[in-house]
Amino acid sequence: xxxxxxxxxxxxxxxxxxxxxxxxxxxxxxxxxxxxxxxxxxxxxxxxxxxxxxxxxxxxxxxxxxxxxxxxxxxxxxxxxxxxxxxxxxxxxxxxxxxxxxxxxxxxxxxxxxxxxxxxxxxxxxxxxxxxxxxxxxxxxxxxxxxxxxxxxxxxxxxxxxxxxxxxxxxxxxxxxxxxxxxxxxxxxxxxxxxxxxxxxxxxxxxxxxxxxxxxxxxxxxxxxxxxxxxxxxxxxxxxxxxxxxxxxxxxxxxxxxxxxxxxxxxxxxxxxxxxxxxxxxxxxx
Amino acid sequence: xxxxxxxxxxxxxxxxxxxxxxxxxxxxxxxxxxxxxxxxxxxxxxxxxxxxxxxxxxxxxxxxxxxxxxxxxxxxxxxxxxxxxxxxxxxxxxxxxxxxxxxxxxxxxxxxxxxxxxxxxxxxxxxxxxxxxxxxxxxxxxxxxxxxxxxxxxxxxxxxxxxxxxxxxxxxxxxxxxxxxxxxxxxxxxxxxxxxxxxxxxxxxxxxxxxxxxxxxxxxxxxxxxxxxxxxxxxxxxxxxxxxxxxxxxxxxxxxxxxxxxxxxxxxxxxxxxxxxxx
Numbered sequence: 001x002x003x004x005x006x007x008x009x010x011x012x013x014x015x016x017x018x019x020x021x022x023x024x025x026x027x028x029x030x031x032x033x034x035x036x037x038x039x040x041x042x043x044x045x046x047x048x049x050x051x052x053x054x055x056x057x058x059x060x061x062x063x064x065x066x067x068x069x070x071x072x073x074x075x076x077x078x079x080x081x082x083x084x085x086x087x088x089x090x091x092x093x094x095x096x097x098x099x100x101x102x103x104x105x106x107x108x109x110x111x112x113x114x115x116x117x118x119x120x121x122x123x124x125x126x127x128x129x130x131x132x133x134x135x136x137x138x139x140x141x142x143x144x145x146x147x148x149x150x151x152x153x154x155x156x157x158x159x160x161x162x163x164x165x166x167x168x169x170x171x172x173x174x175x176x177x178x179x180x181x182x183x184x185x186x187x188x189x190x191x192x193x194x195x196x197x198x199x200x201x202x203x204x205x206x207x208x209x210x211x212x213x214x215x216x217x218x219x220x221x222x223x224x225x226x227x228x229x230x231x232x233x234x235x236x237x238x239x240x241x242x243x244x245x246x247x248x249x250x251x252x253x254x255x256x257x258x259x260x261x262x263x264x265x266x267x268x269x270x271x272x273x274x275x276x277x278x279x280x281x282x283x284x285x286x
Numbered sequence: 287x288x289x290x291x292x293x294x295x296x297x298x299x300x301x302x303x304x305x306x307x308x309x310x311x312x313x314x315x316x317x318x319x320x321x322x323x324x325x326x327x328x329x330x331x332x333x334x335x336x337x338x339x340x341x342x343x344x345x346x347x348x349x350x351x352x353x354x355x356x357x358x359x360x361x362x363x364x365x366x367x368x369x370x371x372x373x374x375x376x377x378x379x380x381x382x383x384x385x386x387x388x389x390x391x392x393x394x395x396x397x398x399x400x401x402x403x404x405x406x407x408x409x410x411x412x413x414x415x416x417x418x419x420x421x422x423x424x425x426x427x428x429x430x431x432x433x434x435x436x437x438x439x440x441x442x443x444x445x446x447x448x449x450x451x452x453x454x455x456x457x458x459x460x461x462x463x464x465x466x467x468x469x470x471x472x473x474x475x476x477x478x479x480x481x482x483x484x485x486x487x488x489x490x491x492x493x494x495x496x497x498x499x500x501x502x503x504x505x506x507x508x509x510x511x512x513x514x515x516x517x518x519x520x521x522x523x524x525x526x527x528x529x530x531x532x533x534x535x536x537x538x539x540x541x542x543x544x545x546x547x548x549x550x551x552x553x554x555x556x557x558x559x560x561x562x563x564x565x
Contacts, residue, residue, distance in 0.1 A: 040390045046431035047459070048499035068389035074292040081389045106295045110386045111302055112352055113345060115295075123291050151341035152331045155288045190334050218335035219344065 003244045004174065006141060008096055008206045011061050011247035013266045018252075021259045022052045029059060031278075032263055036249045037092065039066035043084045057092040063207065063247070064089050065176075066099040068110065071130050071144070072117045073103035082137045089138065095247075096206060098143035098176045101127070101164055118153035119163040124170075131171035143174035143206055148184040148213075148222030160185065161199045168204040175200060177243075178209035179236045180228065180251075184220045197235050202242040210236060210269060211251040225254035227265055237272045245273065289320055289329070297321045297329075301342055305382050308343040353381050356391040361398065361421045363473040364414065367485075379405070392429065395422055413467045413485050420469040420494075423461055427496050430459035435554040444559050450524035451562040454517045459496035460555055462506075462515045465489070470503050497554045504553065509538050510546050514555075522562075 012033030017025075024030070035056055042053050056062065066085065070078070089097050102114040117123050135142045146164055158166070168175050177200055186193040210233075212226030228236075228250070240246070250266035271277050289297060297320040304311035313323045321329055330338040354377045358365045365373045384397045399418040402408060435457065444452060470492055471483050491511030494503040506514065509530050516526035530538055550556065 044390060044392060045429040047428050047496065051432065051499060070389075074295055078389060103295055105386075106292070106299055108387050109299060109303070110389060111299060111349055112356075112386060112391055113302075113348055115298065115302075115345065118291065118294050120291070126291055150344040151338075152333075153294065154328045154331050155294070188333060218340070219333070221344075 003203065004206045004246070005172075005203050006174065006206070008174070009247070010245040011063070011095065013248050013250075013269050014061075014063075015250050015259075015262050015266050016065075016252070017053070017056060017062075018256055019049070020256050021262075022048070024259045026052065026055060028259075030259060030263065032060065032266075034061040034063065034095075034247065034249075036063050036065045036251075037094070039064045039085055039088060039097070040068050043081075043088055053092065062092050062094050063249075064092065064094045064097045065145075066097070067114065068104055068112075069099035069134065070102070070104040070110075071099060071134060071142075072101065072123065072127050073106055074126070075106050075108065077130065077133060077137075079137070082134065086138050089140070096143050096174065097138055097140060098145055098174075098207065100147045101144045101167070102147045114147040116147070116149040116151060116153070117163070119156035119158035119160060120153075121157065124158065124163060124166060127167055128171040131167065131173050135171070135173065141172060141174055143176050144168070145176035145178050145209065146181050146185070147178075148181040148188075148220075150188055150219060150221075152189050159191075161196045165199065165201050165204070168201060173204075174206040175204045176207045176209060177205045177239060178211070179239060180209065180211040180213055180232050181222060183229075183232050183235060184213055184222050188219050193231075193235055194238060197239045198242070200239070200242075202244075205239070205243045205246055208236065208239070208246055208248040208269075209251055210248065210266075211253075223254050224251045228268070233268070233272050236269065240273050248273075293320050294329075298342070298345075302346050302349050303382075303385060304346075305378060308339040308346060311346065312339070312342070350378065350381070353377060353386070353391075353394060356394050357398070360392075360395045360425050361418060363417050363421055363469070363476050364398075366476045367410075367414065367417065367472070367482075376402075392425065395425070398422065410485070412487075413469075416465060416467045417469045417472065420463070420465070421473065423463070423494060424473075424501055427459045427461060427494060428501055430496065432499075433457035433459070433557040436551060436556040436558060438551075440559060441551070444561070448561050451522045453520055453522055453560040454556045455558040455560055456518045456555060457495065457557045460518065461494050462511060462518050463492050463494060464511065465492060470494075470505075493550075493555065495553065495555055502553070504549075513543075513546065514550065 014032060014034035014036060017035045017037050042049055100114045104115060105111045131142055182193050182196050186196055210228050211224040212228055214221045214223040214225060248269045252262045267278060297317055300316040301311045304314050312326050327338045330341055332338050354374060357377055368376060380398055380401045383401060386394050399415055399422055402418050403415045466487055466489055467485060468488055472485060475483050491506040491508055492503045493506060493514055513526055513530045516529055
């Protein structure tokens with residue numbers, strides 16, 4: 001049983017559902033705990049993606065994860081988008097729906113990026129109301145992820161973690177704690193990632209994200225293109241000591257290796273949580 | 287005075303979308319009316335390793351790269367024909383004119399064929415327009431609703447006297463096309479890594495469709511195109527056949543007609559036979 005505010009379950013150790021793995025998953029039904037679905041990839045299609053999603057949702061627990069809610073944008077909420085999102089959540093019996101603490105565009109334009117918020121009182125008040133409105137439309141609590149950021153606004157009067165924590169409390173939303181993003185943003189802004197982790201309200205964390213990144217020397221890009229580094233595993237262990245068992249998801253979006261490799265990376269999280277490692281060879285017959 | 291949330295977002299978006307350099311973007315008319323360039327370093331804090339321009343530049347670079355990647359995925363033939371430099375230039379011009387207004391990148395290329403057609407001075411414009419239109423069609427059919435497929439059992443249930451006025455309902459993921467260039471062959475060569483085929487003008491006809499969740503196309507003769515087009519448009523079978531038989535050119539025999547129908551039904555192009563009283 002989960003220890004978060006809503007008793008949302010610890011789904012175990014999952015990976016993101018990606019097109020390159022469709023055939024493998026349908027043919028082999030691999031022994032994975034759960035899948036995270038990129039919402040926008042399935043909202044407007046009646047083709048193979050939806051067919052695969054239905055097959056996956058029939059067999060595995062799923063969670064929806066979006067990139068276009070733009071909850072921090074000063075544009076009006078896209079009600080058509082939210083209606084489709086709710087329908088998809090209902091169709092897949094998703095355990096929860098998540099997106100990012102960010103904005104993706106204004107004036108009717110979508111930049112298709114997770115753009116950073118200025119952490120001000122005005123932003124906080126505004127975002128609290130938006131999150132409440134979205135939760136009401138979706139008829140379930142919204143879960144928000146801390147994005148990787150590459151700049152800081154001089155107008156910010158809150159730290160990111162304080163802003164996120166207060167938002168979660170005031171708007172009654174969950175937190176998808178992306179441990180890699182904590183590492184990336186703290187490196188880019190010269191902050192202490194352990195202090196960030198220690199200040200996240202543990203009872204709000206309903207999911208973890210783990211991923212690899214690309215170190216450019218002067219900054220780090222959140223590319224989801226590699227194995228998780230030791231420093232991120234260390235932060236994950238530190239956070240798990242505070243939150244207990246929380247659903248954990250491994251993201252891999254560039255140079256995606258085979259399903260077995262991605263799943264094996266996700267299963268490393270078991271060891272870092274102090275759980276016995278599964279018999280991977282037996283699971284995959286290798 | 288510091289910009290509020292709305293103006294901060296308008297400013298940042300204006301800077302990200304500007305096609306010039308980072309400095310030109312910050313100094314652009316749209317950006318400077320919200321944040322004067324002199325106040326830019328105060329709005330975007332420098333880090334230990336990057337100045338304010340570098341930091342906003344990360345978002346600017348990722349914007350174009352992300353949109354280009356999305357369009358390349360939807361228009362692989364176009365990207366192949368143009369090569370990296372010309373394709374990148376095309377994307378830059380296109381997203382400057384038509385920035386994304388959708389929550390999904392799947393709709394980003396909706397106006398790309400029209401953009402190509404209206405671009406002055408583009409070499410091989412007619413071919414590129416048709417290639418882009420064909421690739422956009424493929425994307426739409428990929429996402430179209432799944433339909434049931436007409437079965438031999440359903441065909442057998444149709445009383446013989448009803449065929450004359452029956453209508454054949456096509457599956458949703460289907461389009462009958464009259465083409466001026468061999469864009470299908472070009473796309474197939476790109477997919478299979480084969481040498482680039484000739485792209486000279488050559489009128490031909492095809493049906494593009496999705497079967498068992500895979501996109502396919504069949505080349506059609508001109509009479510077959512006319513017949514299939516009429517059926518897809520809801521013309522009753524008898525009338526559609528008469529239309530083909532009335533036309534000039536090579537006569538179409540009964541054997542040929544049966545062969546077409548058998549092929550089309552086998553390929554799953556139709557979902558139902560609608561009889562006159564139920565249509």
